Amino acid sequence: MTTAAQGLHSHVLATLGLAITAGEHPPGTVLRTDELAQTFDVSRTVVREVVRVLESMHLVESRRRVGVTVLPTESWNVYDPQVIRWRLAGADRPRQLRSLTVLRSAVEPVAAGLAAVHATPDQCRELTERALGMVATSRGRQLEAYLVHDIAFHRVVLNASGNEMFARLGDVVAEVLTGRTHHHVMFEDPDPAAVTLHVQVAEAVRERDAARAEALTREIAVGALKELDVLAP
Amino acid sequence: MTTAAQGLHSHVLATLGLAITAGEHPPGTVLRTDELAQTFDVSRTVVREVVRVLESMHLVESRRRVGVTVLPTESWNVYDPQVIRWRLAGADRPRQLRSLTVLRSAVEPVAAGLAAVHATPDQCRELTERALGMVATSRGRQLEAYLVHDIAFHRVVLNASGNEMFARLGDVVAEVLTGRTHHHVMFEDPDPAAVTLHVQVAEAVRERDAARAEALTREIAVGALKELDVLAP
DNA sequence: GTGACATAAAAGTAGTACTTTTAATTCCCG
DNA sequence: CGGGAATTAAAAGTACTACTTTTATGTCAC
Known part of the structure; x- marks a missing residue:
């Protein structure tokens, strides 16, 4: 099946x-x-x-x-969500996760910067909620619950950027995060530093500090890249 | 037709x-x-x-x-090249150009940074050639010739990044550059500052200076955004 | 060997007949 | 009068068959 x-x-x-x-x-x-x-x-x-x-x-x-x-x-239309799903389900899933993570590392910081400018009060609120949700579920093997908040967080950032191209990457990010959780770290709790960074991003967006939101998100991205050994040590 | x-x-x-x-x-x-x-x-x-x-x-x-x-x-699958082409041919072409340019501004700097790490000697050479081609055609209403070099330059950068997701954006960038040239500036010669930046990017890649390649490309991106009034004045 | 020609293989198109799903209407019973 | 079950019909889904068009390949004459 x-x-x-x-x-x-x-x-x-x-x-x-x-x-x-x-x-x-x-x-x-x-x-x-x-x-x-x-x-x-x-x-x-x-x-x-x-x-x-x-x-x-x-x-x-x-x-x-x-x-x-x-x-x-x-x-191949590697941006087609269907194709992405197939490839993630297939043999070169690791390669695929890597290239998608690199894409994320390029897009999300810029999206966060734009979100700081364009986010509605509603989006700011959800962002904060999700960040707090991540904190709350970051300890004690609640990985599934954490994942839900994590995905939602990034999706809000992408949507709040106001750019439709970014917004449409929400599904891709969801796939990547899911793949990551369900694959190689599954056991250990998420990195506390990353959790903190998410809280700070929410803060920066709320305070309309675009530069800071971008920089912080870039740090999150660097963390994700390191996790996959994409970066030189 | x-x-x-x-x-x-x-x-x-x-x-x-x-x-x-x-x-x-x-x-x-x-x-x-x-x-x-x-x-x-x-x-x-x-x-x-x-x-x-x-x-x-x-x-x-x-x-x-x-x-x-x-x-x-x-x-809509806004990353589908076919969809992009249709939308660029249709009514909300300006909006589409804007969102694609923002996407470029996020992706290309990172791609340039990676290119500095991964570019083959061949790619370095073509990059330099294209940059010089841009210089040579940057004055005297040779916009079509300039465009060819410009497209090729960016395509090489994206390919040299070694990331397939980036590489596949070559066509999108080509569409954006073509649309820009054939649309609103058509008359005046390209900005000399932008031309210089391209030359410097080629240089940085050749010298394996990732940080510089990224920073310079980011400047090019800022220029492109300004041109479309995406940025606050 | 080269070029024109014939052949056939495979996709493209059309039309028809039938099945399946499901929105909407009807109708019965409370 | 209202609500839920049964009926209906509209539209897509599937199948099959017949025919057309393109074109790779092999043949034959020169």
């Missing part, structure tokens, strides 16, 4: 998409639609719709008289 | 996608597949494939007994 699916389309899409992003069917592989139809025991219609979607993600290319060719990784 | 298209599918997709992102069919609008088939004078098969693609971009949602509903802007 890789992915639940009501509807044949969803099922085939999930299976095939995952297979391709996981590296079965490596780039260059040629698939034929009626062969796929047979494999999945669905009609060609369904397969064609799936192929069209995969094509729009630039995972494959469909050419007449040739078939459906798997494209090289460089062409 | 909105978009060239060999193949009915591409044509319908381009037309409908553009229409939706442009704000005709505002969010909440319900379209029916056979109605669309009639409108475009194609078979329901073609329409369904198009709808499936639009659905994967989260522009629409298709529900039984209801029809194809246009989703609110917040759900």
